[in-house]
Amino acid sequence: MHYKLTEEIIDLSESDQWDFAKLEWSFEFAYYSDESQSCLCGHYPIRNICVIKNKKNHKITEVGNCCINKFLSIDDGNKIFTSIKKVRDDVKGSMSAVVLDYLYRKKGISDFEYQFYRSIYRKRILSAKQWEIKERINRKFLNFTSYETNSHFNKINKVLKWAQNNSFFNTDFVLSLKRSCQQKGRLTENQLSALNNIIQKFNI
Numbered sequence: 001m002h003y004k005l006t007e008e009i010i011d012l013s014e015s016d017q018w019d020f021a022k023l024e025w026s027f028e029f030a031y032y033s034d035e036s037q038s039c040l041c042g043h044y045p046i047r048n049i050c051v052i053k054n055k056k057n058h059k060i061t062e063v064g065n066c067c068i069n070k071f072l073s074i075d076d077g078n079k080i081f082t083s084i085k086k087v088r089d090d091v092k093g094s095m096s097a098v099v100l101d102y103l104y105r106k107k108g109i110s111d112f113e114y115q116f117y118r119s120i121y122r123k124r125i126l127s128a129k130q131w132e133i134k135e136r137i138n139r140k141f142l143n144f145t146s147y148e149t150n151s152h153f154n155k156i157n158k159v160l161k162w163a164q165n166n167s168f169f170n171t172d173f174v175l176s177l178k179r180s181c182q183q184k185g186r187l188t189e190n191q192l193s194a195l196n197n198i199i200q201k202f203n204i
């Protein structure tokens, strides 16, 4: 099972030696999927999904949390899933400091929200207004890591993967969608329908 993962990752990497190939990969995003998916290792079903990116050739792929921890020694995914669970169970709960930083870096929250969350960190007594803001930021975090948002990424990545073998296709537009999705956390209705048109037209 795990052998399959190493094979798949080496295929997508520049190096053909696992020990070096795995170092080419870094963590991009984590999300919780409402639909069951399969991991590269063949494991099914998985819900906690990490998007990883190759630093040398910029290829992107997704793996289940199982493999992220065992093989890629990237533990960001785990921290994010722990915080997702915590905030899903109690919307007044706190995401961890590492996750707050991640969310801010990925532009999932504003400067104000980031500073605010830091200023109330570990405080148990908050005003009604402060609780309200904290909950709003927690909801933003859940939204940011939800399947709906990330299904936009799934679609974009699917097209980009397909384009690797179909060099006639100009990826500029899809790459611009991806940048926009990374900034705003999701695509607009218009962007999404343009993307869906591409998928339909080329039967991807």
Ligand SMILES: [Zn+2]
Residues within 6 Å of the ligand: 005, 039, 040, 041, 042, 043, 063, 064, 065, 066, 067, 068
């Ligand atoms: Zn796996």
